[in-house]
Amino acid sequence: MLPAYAGKILRVDxxxxxxxxxxxxxxxxxxxxxxxxxxxxxxxxxxxxxxxxLGPENKLIFTTGPATGTIVxxxxxxxxxxxxxxxIYGSSSTGGFFGDTLKRAGYDVLIIGGRSKKPVYLxxxxxxxxxxxxxxxxxxxxxxxxxxxxxxxxxxxINVARIGIAGENLVRFAGIFNDYSxxxxxxxxxxxxxxxxxxxxAVRGTKTIEVAKIDEMLxxxxxFYKTVKETPSTGTAYPRWGTLGVVSTNxxxxxxxxxxxxxxxxxxxxxxxxxxxxxxLLVKDRACGSCVANCSKLCVAKRGPYTGAVAxxxxxxxxALGGLCENSNLESIVKANELCDEFxxxxxxxxxxxxxxxxxxxxxxxxxxxxxxxxxxxxxHEAIIQMVKKIATRTGLGNILAEGVxxxxxxxGKGAEEFAVHVKGLEPSGYDPRGMKGVALAFAxxxxxxCHLPSSMYTYELRGDIDRLSVEGKATFxxxxxxxxxxxxxxxxxxxxxDVYSWKTLVRLxxxxxxxxxxxxxxxxxGERIVTLTRAFNVREGISRxxxxxxxxxxxxxxxxxxxxxxxxxxKDEFNKMLDEYYELSGxxxxxxxxxxxxxxxxxxxxxxxIETIRRKTVKKDV
Amino acid sequence: xxKVIIANPEKCTGCGVCEMVCSASKDKAFNPRMSRIRVVxxxxxxxxxxxxxxxxxxxxxxxxxxxxxxxxxxxxxxxxDEEKCNGCGWCIESCEFGAITLHPxxxxxxxxxxxxxxxxxxxxxxxxxxxxxxxxRVSGRARVSAVKNLFQK
Numbered sequence: 036m037l038p039a040y041a042g043k044i045l046r047v048d049x050x051x052x053x054x055x056x057x058x059x060x061x062x063x064x065x066x067x068x069x070x071x072x073x074x075x076x077x078x079x080x081x082x083x084x085x086x087x088x089l090g091p092e093n094k095l096i097f098t099t100g101p102a103t104g105t106i107v108x109x110x111x112x113x114x115x116x117x118x119x120x121x122x123i124y125g126s127s128s129t130g131g132f133f134g135d136t137l138k139r140a141g142y143d144v145l146i147i148g149g150r151s152k153k154p155v156y157l158x159x160x161x162x163x164x165x166x167x168x169x170x171x172x173x174x175x176x177x178x179x180x181x182x183x184x185x186x187x188x189x190x191x192x193i194n195v196a197r198i199g200i201a202g203e204n205l206v207r208f209a210g211i212f213n214d215y216s217x218x219x220x221x222x223x224x225x226x227x228x229x230x231x232x233x234x235x236x237a238v239r240g241t242k243t244i245e246v247a248k249i250d251e252m253l254x255x256x257x258x259f260y261k262t263v264k265e266t267p268s269t270g271t272a273y274p275r276w277g278t279l280g281v282v283s284t285n286x287x288x289x290x291x292x293x294x295x296x297x298x299x300x301x302x303x304x305x306x307x308x309x310x311x312x313x314x315x316l317l318v319k320d321r322a323c324g325s326c327v328a329n330c331s332k333l334c335v336a337k338r339g340p341y342t343g344a345v346a347x348x349x350x351x352x353x354x355a356l357g358g359l360c361e362n363s364n365l366e367s368i369v370k371a372n373e374l375c376d377e378f379x380x381x382x383x384x385x386x387x388x389x390x391x392x393x394x395x396x397x398x399x400x401x402x403x404x405x406x407x408x409x410x411x412x413x414x415x416h417e418a419i420i421q422m423v424k425k426i427a428t429r430t431g432l433g434n435i436l437a438e439g440v441x442x443x444x445x446x447x448g449k450g451a452e453e454f455a456v457h458v459k460g461l462e463p464s465g466y467d468p469r470g471m472k473g474v475a476l477a478f479a480x481x482x483x484x485x486c487h488l489p490s491s492m493y494t495y496e497l498r499g500d501i502d503r504l505s506v507e508g509k510a511t512f513x514x515x516x517x518x519x520x521x522x523x524x525x526x527x528x529x530x531x532x533x534d535v536y537s538w539k540t541l542v543r544l545x546x547x548x549x550x551x552x553x554x555x556x557x558x559x560x561x562g563e564r565i566v567t568l569t570r571a572f573n574v575r576e577g578i579s580r581x582x583x584x585x586x587x588x589x590x591x592x593x594x595x596x597x598x599x600x601x602x603x604x605x606x607k608d609e610f611n612k613m614l615d616e617y618y619e620l621s622g623x624x625x626x627x628x629x630x631x632x633x634x635x636x637x638x639x640x641x642x643x644x645x646i647e648t649i650r651r652k653t654v655k656k657d658v
Numbered sequence: 659x660x661k662v663i664i665a666n667p668e669k670c671t672g673c674g675v676c677e678m679v680c681s682a683s684k685d686k687a688f689n690p691r692m693s694r695i696r697v698v699x700x701x702x703x704x705x706x707x708x709x710x711x712x713x714x715x716x717x718x719x720x721x722x723x724x725x726x727x728x729x730x731x732x733x734x735x736x737x738x739d740e741e742k743c744n745g746c747g748w749c750i751e752s753c754e755f756g757a758i759t760l761h762p763x764x765x766x767x768x769x770x771x772x773x774x775x776x777x778x779x780x781x782x783x784x785x786x787x788x789x790x791x792x793x794x795r796v797s798g799r800a801r802v803s804a805v806k807n808l809f810q811k
Binding site for chain 2 (some may be wrong): 106108181213241248260319324325326333343
């Protein structure tokens with residue numbers, strides 16, 4: 036096997052209890068590298084289309100990459116699966132040290148399939164792998180589960196990826212937690228784990244990770260760390276403010292989603308900005324593996340009814356549980372975040388679900404009878420806290436919201452679907468697309484639904500590198516970012532290092548890590564292959580152009596901005612123009628389906644056969 | 659007074675770069691369990707790093723039944739005679755800091771040897787949480803900071 040890999044896949048079938056180890060082939064990793072790349076290919080091959088994401092046929096594919104467990108600043112691990120929230124390609128990568136330890140235990144990949152008859156957890160002790168009864172852990176929250184497993188296995192240095200009660204209750208946006216509260220949060224990996232009756236994966240890894248050229252790597256890293264320190268984002272902004280700096284930027288630019296996507300600025304936004312948080316709540320800066328930007332901001336509520344609540348606050352949580360619910364009570368955001376962590380669910384989807392319910396309440400679609408006495412009005416932080424609990428335990432209205440906004444709107448009816456905000460079933464990250472045209476395109480075509488991460492387009496629009504209100508050149512800009520970040524995702528490098536993981540740096544890293552020279556063109560091709568492959572997975576599940584859109588309200592209702600009263604709005608013709616450009620650059624047809632020619636060109640001939648059949652059918656339908 | 663490597667828990671983020679650099683410099687591979695300096699986390703609030711404190715009359719040396727350990731007069735580091743050490747681990751039990759431990763591959767004891775004063779772990783610590791300093795300097799600084807805190811509050 037190539038250096039920097041453990042060289043093995045660990046496969047666990049929870050239905051049969053079968054545990055197998057397979058070699059990971061060098062040819063395979065040359066094509067998909069690791070992380071998201073390996074995960075996407077294995078998922079495409081092993082999870083057939085049309086299956087129930089919460090059934091035994093779904094798989095949880097944990098992958099690490101060549102940089103995992105090394106001195107290259109990286110994050111944790113990537114988990115690929117079919118998402119129970121969106122019904123399409125699901126993948127979440129997370130910070131934390133679980134991935135490092137998994138790799139040191141000897142596995143680049145862990146594939147978990149099937150379904151156990153009773154609650155169990157998996158214990159990977161280097162070579163020894165066991166499935167252990169978890170009856171005593173069922174019903175425990177994520178923190179308790181972590182502590183109890185470490186205690187019973189008698190080792191403080193193990194890492195535990197686990198679910199909370201939300202995962203057990205199949206809340207469709209439950210996450211898989213590791214370390215204290217690092218989360219594979221979006222798309223519902225935690226409910227897939229819950230559906231398999233798998234409470235946790237504990238891992239102890241004692242082996243070494245050897246890279247191709249270690250002395251040169253140390254030399255390069257010394258130089259690289261200097262660059263990191265001198266670069267404003269990685270050297271100053273993230274270490275000091277984490278991701279929270281965006282709260283004030285977005286409010287000032289009028290794209291901070293507020294009052295469930297109806298406003299772009301929160302009236303009292305100064306209460307929840309980075310400066311306030313750092314001054315009033317911050318107790319500790321923390322970091323992932325070899326990361327020198329320590330974006331994690333551990334916060335403690337020190338006043339009011341939520342005193343003592345602890346959470347690692349980040350921008351997306353503040354947007355979702357703050358602005359979106361028109362809530363400027365900072366301590367309540369910490370409390371709601373802490374509860375989401377305890378129960379084990381995504382703060383972003385949770386905040387969206389609650390804000391959506393608030394709008395339903397305002398419009399009379401749900402009443403105080405439905406909420407069982409909770410006054411679900413804007414900014415009522417006590418109501419937010421109560422709703423978090425109801426969702427996690429699937430109580431009353433919480434049972435409907437636990438399905439995610441798309442499905443909840445469908446069940447509630449009475450016009451709720453018209454204002455439910457999602458793309459492909461995923462509630463968006465905190466950037467209003469009406470004031471950021473590149474973001475509008477990027478979220479619409481992102482492989483897991485309305486997500487900011489595959490492209491990080493928001494950064495460049497907020498920073499003014501490109502004109503955020505123009506549609507010109509956005510498709511080209513987006514393609515470029517997608518390919519580079521797909522490579523970062525194969526190595527599981529953090530998106531927040533976007534300014535320092537340039538093509539040049541990436542090209543330099545490969546020979547040092549795996550001993551294989553890759554030039555920029557090679558890497559771009561691999562990046563494009565991965566982006567195309569996740570699209571192919573989605574096409575197989577029925578995704579096409581019709582799904583690459585925002586809900587109508589973004590094209591019809593302007594986002595109020597400034598005193599002019601005009602506001603930002605998406606224009607359908609402009610949006611379609613960007614989409615056409617994007618498809619053309621991608622080698623996808625007018626319906627957004629990859630062409631046979633493109634797939635073959637990218638070395639995906641085996642995928643091409645299936646996709647071409649689908650493509651021809653949709654073309655016919657068009658005619 | 660001997661200089662030791664100390665960590666500032668206020669600044670340490672738990673990134674583990676020190677562990678990576680240590681095992682890479684000494685063993686040409688990445689593995690925190692082969693690092694002479696270790697990150698310790700008490701979730702969620704406390705993170706710091708620990709390595710050999712170079713204790714006077716080091717208990718690890720005293721506990722070794724095979725006289726495999728010796729303390730350098732020059733800089734206070736624990737010198738391990740890998741021929742004599744049989745990995746019995748009495749020194750591990752005697753160390754209050756968990757700073758001396760068994761090498762996972764060699765199965766003999768290892769501890770921080772200060773890398774001839776080059777201390778790459780300190781050099782790589784971008785948040786300046788690590789420092790190679792004499793303890794009297796550290797106490798002097800702690801006094802100033804304590805008094806400052808007192809009067810600021």
